[in-house]
Structure formats: C-alpha cells, structure tokens
Amino acid sequence: MLGWRWRHSSLRRRSDVVEAWTVLVVAVLILVGAPLAGAAAAWWAHGEARSVSAEQQAERHRVRAEVVGRRSDSLPSVQADGQRAYRATVRWTEPGEGARTATARVPGDARPGEVVDVWFDSRGRSVAPPVDGAAVWQHTLTMGTCAAGGVVLVVLLGHSVVRRVALRRRLAEWEREWARTEPEWTHRGA
Known part of the structure; x- marks a missing residue:
C-alpha cells in the first residue's frame, strides 16, 4: 500500500496526487532547506558577532583597580556571564596621569x-x-538553530494548510461521486 497515491487507481483523486507531491516537497525543504537556511543565518550571525566583538575590544580597555567603596544606591545586577555585579567606587593609577577614581x-x-x-x-x-x-559562537549557534527551526515550523504550517485544503477537496469529490453512484446502489431514483 506504500505509495498508492503515486500509482494509478480508480480510488485516487487529484487531491491525493497534490498531497503526495506536497509530502515530497516538505521532505526536501526540511532535510535540505532548513539546514541551508540555518547555516546561512549562522554564517551571517558569526560575521556580525565577530565584528561587534572586534569593535568592542578596540574601544574598551581593562584597568586593574582597587575597590574603594560600594555605592549605597547601587542594586546588584546580573551580567552576561551570569555573575552578579554592582557599582562601586574604584581607584587606579595610569602611567603619566596619576591616580584616578x-x-x-x-x-x-x-x-x-x-x-x-x-x-x-x-x-x-x-x-x-x-x-x-x-x-560569539553561542550567538552563532543560537541564530542558526532558530533559523533552521523557523524554516521547519513554516514548512510544517504550510503543509498542514495544504493537507486541510486537500482533505476538503477530497471529501467534496467523494460527495459528488456518491451523488452519482448512490441512486444505482440504493435504487432510490427508480
């Protein structure tokens, strides 16, 4: 019975053929299209994240400083790495400029x-x-995974719409066929 929609049969309807082709297209889009979209999104995201990282490293500089005191109005916050941080007064010495606070x-x-x-x-x-x-790599993998998942979701949603339309058409075709065949079987019109 596997592949009955592809073989010629008196029970096969046009909607069955459309649905069979849709399944083939869905399989190709999920197995080929989604990974390609994920890879393309990951490649783009990796380039963007690397350029942001390079800009930040060029613009920002690290200083070894001594904590002088904690600000009383400072509430702790959570940084990107998950550690808690708060605002405090710090002091350090820069070469040629002296002590700074x-x-x-x-x-x-x-x-x-x-x-x-x-x-x-x-x-x-x-x-x-x-x-x-x-x-950078975490952002790259997240974007790639989300893009591939989004493609899969859109493809499956489109497939469910096509299946619903195909089912309605199939039922309408069966209804028309039954309207023609039913009088012969039940002898109602005789």
Whole structure:
C-alpha cells in the first residue's frame, strides 16, 4: 500500500496526487532547506558577532583597580556571564596621569581594598567586558538553530494548510461521486 497515491487507481483523486507531491516537497525543504537556511543565518550571525566583538575590544580597555567603596544606591545586577555585579567606587593609577577614581561595575563578591578588573570605553564610562569568542559562537549557534527551526515550523504550517485544503477537496469529490453512484446502489431514483 506504500505509495498508492503515486500509482494509478480508480480510488485516487487529484487531491491525493497534490498531497503526495506536497509530502515530497516538505521532505526536501526540511532535510535540505532548513539546514541551508540555518547555516546561512549562522554564517551571517558569526560575521556580525565577530565584528561587534572586534569593535568592542578596540574601544574598551581593562584597568586593574582597587575597590574603594560600594555605592549605597547601587542594586546588584546580573551580567552576561551570569555573575552578579554592582557599582562601586574604584581607584587606579595610569602611567603619566596619576591616580584616578571612578564609579564602575565590580563583581558582586568584591570587598573594599580588593583589586579587580574593570572595563572602560573610550569616553571613560564603565562598561561590560567585550564579547569573547565563546559568546560569539553561542550567538552563532543560537541564530542558526532558530533559523533552521523557523524554516521547519513554516514548512510544517504550510503543509498542514495544504493537507486541510486537500482533505476538503477530497471529501467534496467523494460527495459528488456518491451523488452519482448512490441512486444505482440504493435504487432510490427508480
């Protein structure tokens, strides 16, 4: 019975043929199209994430600073790496400029007097560390997976619409055939 929609049969309807071709197209789109779309999206996302990472690394610089004190109005926040951080006053010495003090994000477990790494942008504002290679790859894989999953979802949704339309047409064809055949079987019209 496998492949009955492809063979000629008096029971086969046009909607059966359309549905059989739709299954073939769906299989090709899921097995070939979705991975290709995922790979293309991942390639694009990887390039974008690498350029963002390069820009951030060029613009931001790390400073080893001593935590002077915690700001009283600072609420802890969660950074991209999942660690807690809060804003504190830090002090460091830059060659040729002397001691400097600023407010920066420090790890949640940093105590006054402890030396920590803080990041500043070119304007001297405290910023998060630049995106590293692991985050670039995580973004790449996430975008690729979401794109492939989106293609699969759209294809399956389209397939369900085609199946629903094919079923309605098939039932209408059977109804017309039965309207022609039923009087012969039941002898109602005689």
